[in-house]
Amino acid sequence: MIRTVVIGAAGRMGRRLVANIQESDTLELAGAVEYAESPFLGQDAGAVAGCGNAGVAITADLAGALKGADAVINFATAGVVESTRLAAENGCSAVVGTTALTAADKAEFAKLAESGARIVAAYNMSVGVNLLFKLVKEAATILGPDYDVEITEMHHNQKKDAPSGTAVRLAEVVCEAWDWDYDKDVRHGREGLVGARTKHEIGMHSLRGGDVVGDHTVIFAINGERIELTHKASSRDTFVKGALRAVEFLAKAKPGLYDMQDVLGLK
Ligand SMILES: NC(=O)C1=CN([C@@H]2O[C@H](COP(=O)(O)OP(=O)(O)OC[C@H]3O[C@@H](n4cnc5c(N)ncnc54)[C@H](OP(=O)(O)O)[C@@H]3O)[C@@H](O)[C@H]2O)C=CC1
Numbered sequence: 001m002i003r004t005v006v007i008g009a010a011g012r013m014g015r016r017l018v019a020n021i022q023e024s025d026t027l028e029l030a031g032a033v034e035y036a037e038s039p040f041l042g043q044d045a046g047a048v049a050g051c052g053n054a055g056v057a058i059t060a061d062l063a064g065a066l067k068g069a070d071a072v073i074n075f076a077t078a079g080v081v082e083s084t085r086l087a088a089e090n091g092c093s094a095v096v097g098t099t100a101l102t103a104a105d106k107a108e109f110a111k112l113a114e115s116g117a118r119i120v121a122a123y124n125m126s127v128g129v130n131l132l133f134k135l136v137k138e139a140a141t142i143l144g145p146d147y148d149v150e151i152t153e154m155h156h157n158q159k160k161d162a163p164s165g166t167a168v169r170l171a172e173v174v175c176e177a178w179d180w181d182y183d184k185d186v187r188h189g190r191e192g193l194v195g196a197r198t199k200h201e202i203g204m205h206s207l208r209g210g211d212v213v214g215d216h217t218v219i220f221a222i223n224g225e226r227i228e229l230t231h232k233a234s235s236r237d238t239f240v241k242g243a244l245r246a247v248e249f250l251a252k253a254k255p256g257l258y259d260m261q262d263v264l265g266l267k
């Protein structure tokens, strides 16, 4: 069994991770971590997840939780680089699903991997979205920059970051296909007398409402036709299953920084 610590264990993803690990034949819950002021400290992680007692109390002591552990799954909304570093120093592999990471955060993961860490970091762990990345790359390559690209994403009303990490990655995929620059060429929303759309921009639009798990659409439009590639997640368990697969992948992988395309064999 792969002894796995969940970081951000009381969150929406954390609870589903705990519940799914409890049912897993290959992973075992070794620890459940939250931050020092969390109201869930001391509570049983399984009870918080609504799947019955797991015999693992939620703690803020990550170093203690890592003792005897093999892996961490990290969907915490803060402290991700620090906790990944500590996990690596303790010989644990790390699966990171948190979004809104900075370039410096990603560079730190690469540095940790160069020093022997095994890390999977991916803004979306579902099989469907990782296929969408491939389809968007192919569509962008075949259609070319004559097509206007607009990206929409919709999530639940508690999501903190915008645009979603997945939408960011989708725009990066188009930029890579057309040799465009994400920072210069992505236009976040439109308001007022902004004039006609330019040919050299990717429109990005974030919608928030209710309990939507995660919808993403990439629109390729030109005079006379448009193509829309859409993925809709209806359960967080689709991301959780990907994260569990990533833990299994890392148990056999060489040190390195990987993404879900590596885990799913889509490269
Ligand atoms: N890669 C993927 O496939 C997916 C990625 N995500 C991403 O995962 C992240 C979490 O999403 P979600 O579960 O909905 O968010 P939540 O806010 O529900 O969960 C995050 C949890 O982390 C806790 N937390 C905050 N700081 C720390 C810390 N320093 N150490 C440990 N725990 C901490 C939060 O506590 P508190 O609430 O008290 O702040 C909360 O319990 C987001 O970045 C989201 O975009 C989500 C789904 C899929």
Ligand SMILES: O=C(O)C1=N[C@H](C(=O)O)C[C@H](O)C1
Pocket (backbone or CB within 6 Å): 099, 123, 124, 155, 156, 159, 163, 164, 165, 166, 167, 213, 214, 215
């Ligand atoms: O916060 C969420 O809920 C999600 N976040 C990820 C993102 O920002 O892309 C993945 C998924 O869409 C759900």
